[in-house]
Amino acid sequence: MTTWTDSSLMAFADGEMDTGQSTQLQAALMADNALQQRLVAITEQRARVAAAFAPVMDEPVPDRLSQLLRAPASAKPISHVIDWHAARAKKEPRGTEPTVSSVAPAASTWAQWGGMAASIVLGVLIGAQIKPPMDDPHLGLQGGKLVASGIIEKSLTTQLASESGSGTPVTVQLSFVDKRGQYCRTFSTAHMAGLACQEQGRWAVQHLAALDAAPHTDMRQASSALPRTLLDAVDQRIAGDALDANSERSARAQGWRR
């Protein structure tokens, strides 16, 4: 006859015993009063301890805790969000917020903005081996500037970095606010990685790097590793920290406008 140790009985009481052993134990319990009592003592103690702390579940949650989880802007811990707001107040050169609709900007909006284009550094193409962007249907030129279009634009606008899985044609890795106060995001496809920042409702490509496609990787699948040059470009532009999942979600909800 098996001798049942206290630790076996505890495992049984905690639901950690495998089925075979637990069947054996149940059979043993039928015939052994002393064993029953040992087990009852353990299960009773477990129930008693759980019951002792159960009333905490019914206590009202103090405001200082629930407030932490309300609107991101009011939540103290996300200090970089607050910093960004402060930064925006200081750095926003225009007196008014840009009033770009959440829909892709109409051509007229773009034309109005065209005058500013000269003052904004054009996307920097790194790596001589990169294919001309015009060949890539996911990027386009607009107002003399390289912008994301097609699936890249869609991914930058809708995909959360925290939800970016493998197997998608475009992966978004990092979202942050740049020193001008605009949202920027890094992305990659099977053969290139880039950094795009919001400019007048479009994702203007600031940096692009070719990726060496490994012969055995699925070319339709986005790469997950970012080239060093791209990370350096992020470092140069980033103000504060990268967005966390919550800030990213609320940025998306606001159409990436600040």
Place this chain on the structure above:
Amino acid sequence: MRDDIAALLPRLRRFGRTLAHNREDADDLVQIAVERALTHSHQWQPGTRLDSWMFRMMQNAWIDESRARVRRQQTFVEEEAGEHVGVSTNDAQMDALAVRKAVSQLSDEQRAVVGLVLVEGLPYKEAADVLGIPVGTLTSRLARARDALQAILADPNGARP
């Protein structure tokens, strides 16, 4: 994730109470863990348990706080007797009070396993991950905690085990 954490708050507070006993200290641990979770949310692995991740941050905060208080030679504030005065105390409430007091007399390590397994109902593997210890260590710690708890409850005024 904000909503998911908000939904966990009652449980986080309960776990805090097994660690810290005193309500304010327990809520401080919850606050620290929530703040860390919000600033480090990218570190949470989707597909893993959010509650475990939060418990781990609370446990770490508790260890930090315990060490800091030892350095400052401060003692922990007991659960105020006043918290329970005026509440009509029936048998169940008396027992709950006695059990919570007994839990508070366990060691830090024992309180954590009691909180995770007996109160929060985590599987051994999950609780072991929260504490960063092997499952074997967890089960022996849990067995010792159970014995100690039984001894304290049998003789509340006896010498500490």
